[in-house]
Amino acid sequence: MKRRDFFKNTSMATVAAGIGLSSANAKDKKGQITDSKKRQKDNWYQVGNGKKGIPSREKTVTYDVVVVGAGIAGICAAVSSARMGAKTLLVNDRPVLGGNASSEIRVTLNGVKGLKRKNRTERETGIVEELLIENWHYNPQESYPVWDHVVYDFVTREENLDVMLNTQAIDAQTKKDKITDILCWQSTTETYYTIKADVFCDCSGDGLMAAQAGAEYRTGREGKAEFDESFAPDKADGWQMGATVMMITKDMGKPVKYNAPKFTIPYEADKMHDRGIKNFKEGYWWVELGSEFDIIEDFEENRHKLLGYMHGVWDYVKNSGKFPEAENIALDWVGSFPGRRESRRFMGDHILSQKDMQDNIQFEDAVAYGGWSFDEHCPGGIESPNEPPSYFHARFKEVYQVPFRSLYSKNISNLMFAGRNVSVTHVALSSTRIMATCGLMGQAIGTAAQICVDKKWTPRELANKNINLLQEQLLRDDVYIPRRAAQDENDxxxxxxxxxxxxxxxxxxxxxxxxxxxxxxxxxxxxxxxxxxxxxxxxxxxxxxxxxxxxxxxxxxxxxxxxxxxxxxxxxxxxxxxxxxxxxxxxxxxxxxxxxxxxxxxxxxxxxxxxxxxxxxxxxxxxxxxxxxxxxxxxxxxxxxxx
Structure with a gap:
């Protein structure tokens, strides 16, 4: 894959170009939107009142806490912040909530699983568990579109919590080391929102808002020596784990033909290392593409190719003659939006590493835990057929701790993270990226956000002054912190x-x-x-x-x-x-x-x-x-x- 100099154009320029707003003049020196105020070319005749008009769709709103990104991490962050009493806003760039777990992508909401002991599951409690139990109560039919609405109800009924869908956070204003407001574009209403808050949480995965604020981040794979990680490559490189497009089938009870679309990329089964067809119902996580430099810039190119590869696999199942048992099976749904595993990782006061997790380091500021195996997907994905699709490096004997210092920015004082964009190494991410683990991080930063608003502290001040305050609240709210018993003096x-x-x-x-x-x-x-x-x-x-x-x-x-x-x-x-x-x-x-x-x-x-x-x-x-x-x-x- 050809390397690109993505530093020539900022991500803001790319996004802004798509909505008619350039990064150079998005806001003036006072932080006000400039171009959109004029809209001089808008030729609107209002039949109802017989007048010419120009749409004025700019709004400024203020909250205590703003959470950008409504995957499982962002949902848990926003709900916990609101329940603690903070006036909270959840911003999501998609029409549904849930991120990779939503009906758009349909990744299983996994958590700690496969521990090397009798009880291989050590399931997460707190907000993540509430969602899962509610789903079985309201959605016994296991419908993903209904799951979307279970999640929507769960979030929108929460007091103190507002939700903006179809809204992309595209810029951030800072004063010294603090975000003062962010600029969002809601595509469905053609409205620019300037959103002010005391605390900002980026749970969006890719982290455009945090990047625009100037938060320090890195991409790619660290070399073995930097963190003494045995599973890391000998030398650092730019590879990031890939994105996957999923599919679901159904039994039609009669023979069904399959005619592949023109963009199909043939599946060469004889070349594929450990990518066998093991079921016809769902698949296939290994239809995946990574990037060696800038996976965000490559997204659309990879999306198109992933659709081709997925249809290529199904064409092989239906038309190779090797699976007569699939005669009555038909495609019922194919994802059009790939689920991403890795892009930006923002740097905190601590970078969680393989050794931290394998040695089960006990952190004084532990606020979450994980236990999925080191599951590092092959960087090249399906275009590296000679390599296994994932290196399941090792499983854990017991769950590991996630420190609070990995969940806030080292250089932007009022910014926190949860999800796959937190302060971890590439190897550590291969475990921490699992959604229920991300949800625990989300509940931790949402709780922390309200404490920071109440105490007028930065997240770093909370970590240094009274981390016990955050830990005790999390334990009270049914978040398990390994080897940390509750000691609430008010109980x-x-x-x-x-x-x-x-x-x-x-x-x-x-x-x-x-x-x-x-x-x-x-x-x-x-x-x-x-x-x-x-x-x-x-x-x-x-x-x-x-x-x-x-x-x-x-x-x-x-x-x-x-x-x-x-x-x-x-x-x-x-x-x-x-x-x-x-x-x-x-x-x-x-x-x-x-x-x-x-x-x-x-x-x-x-x-x-x-x-x-x-x-x-x-x-x-x-x-x-x-x-x-x-x-x-x-x-x-x-x-x-x-x-």
Missing amino acids: LAKKASKITVSSTASGDAQYLVDGTSRDIDNKIHHWESNGLDAEVIFEWDIPVALSKIELKGNTNLHRNLMMHKNPAKNKDQINDIPPELIKNFDAQIRVNGKWQSVAKVEDNISRLIKLDFEQKKTTGMRLKLKNTWGEKNIRLYEVRCYS
């Missing part, structure tokens, strides 16, 4: 003089306040009743003022929840609300010696349950746990109480 449940339960099948009531809200390997951190209609009672010798009760139930974190393009892959999971999850219960407090109900929960579908009620003084709190979604016992991992 009144920890101060209870006595905890009693109606029955016990496994675990112990004291585990409800031990700060670890999941079982780790063979170490139990739960209480489980012996049968249904159970109860848990917390008592205090001195009356306490209660207004919040929070608990974490059981969703079996060693079983997957993902939706697949190929339902046959669901055989080891339950495609419904986890049967172990508590369904109905009543929360009560004791007032003047009598139990009063403060909250009744019915048809619960979330592992984390937060109850708010009018504050009252009490010496006792009781949970009347009625039933689950199917299991014969009720299991809890944590109970918290607050004023």
